[in-house]
Amino acid sequence: MNVAAGNKELEATLAATPLFGQTSSKQRKALAKAGKLLTWADGKKGVEEGSKAAAFFLILEGSVQIDKGGTPVARLREGDFFGETALLSGGARTASATATTETKLFALGRPAFRSLVQNDPSLALAVMKAMADRASAGN
DSSP states (O other): OOOOSSHHHHHHHHHTSTTTTTSOHHHHHHHHHHOEEEEEOTTOEEEOTTSBOOEEEEEEESEEEEEETTEEEEEEETTOEEOHHHHHHOOBOSSEEEESSOEEEEEEEHHHHHHHHHHOHHHHHHHHHHHHHHHHTTO
16 A cells, blocks of 8 residues: 555545545545554554553554554554544553554544544444444454
8 A cells, every 4th residue: 555645645545445445535534634644663562551542543554463461462454443442432552552564554643533433423433334344353
């Protein structure tokens, strides 16, 4: 996936992901404007289990290992997302996330994420559907 440098490219990148592929151009424009691009070096622990949730992440390139209680439970790749549960619940992070390669991510902070899903019911439904699909697949 070509990680975008500008908002138009980022909107196209978001459109190519399972999570945001069904959203409208207007929704993707709002997402691109509200979020930011990050790069985690190989081995960087970007999320610590038990910490306060500050952002939701969508992997654009690379991979991330998810650990619970120090035990690996999942390997996420391009198009996968994490961090939404703690943002929605307001609780602590339920797992740690560590880059296993240089990883490029789209990050959406708590205030922006909550505002977007509260003010756009169809975007909230898209996020809930993606979460339900992942849960039913056992991830």
